[in-house]
Amino acid sequence: MGMLFANDANKERVQAVVGNVHRMGITNTVISDVDGRRLPEDEADILRCSQLQNELLLAAIDCCIAKSKTGGYVVYSTCSVLVREKTALSIVEENEWVVDYALKKRNVKLVPTGLDFGKDGFTK
Structure with a gap:
């Protein structure tokens, strides 16, 4: 399965895209709201x-x-370098993909923290 990347610099239009993606049940989508001319440099960062x-x-x-x-336990927590222009792509690449990388490279597993905050990322 592939991944769909959608971007629009207009935040109001992005809200409509998010609504349509949810309505259609599409789950493999990353949506951002940055100036498209800056995507290559943001991606490199x-x-x-x-x-x-x-x-x-x-x-x-x-x-x-x-x-x-x-x-032993390792608690992994990040804050994005893209504070002002946080995109769904940066959230995935800076968090979920990093955790996935560690799960593949080391004999480790995710465990519940017992804390109720934030948004769900990995569940297994």
Whole structure:
């Protein structure tokens, strides 16, 4: 299955796109509201930050003592470099894709925090 990227610099039109995507039941869509001329430079920033996050998360995992009673816990939390122009793409690449990378590279699993805040990302 592919991924659909939709962008419109007009935030009001983006709201309509989001509504239509939900109405049609499309789940593989990333929608942003940035000036389309800036997408290539934003993407480069996101990719650089994602690679750094991959390395930092793996290093934190490697610091845990696997033979300890609990094996250790790593809490992964980020804030975006694109504070003013946060896009759905940056959220996925800076968070979910980084966690997915760590899950594939190390023998780790996600565990519930017991905290009720934020929006659901990975569930397994």
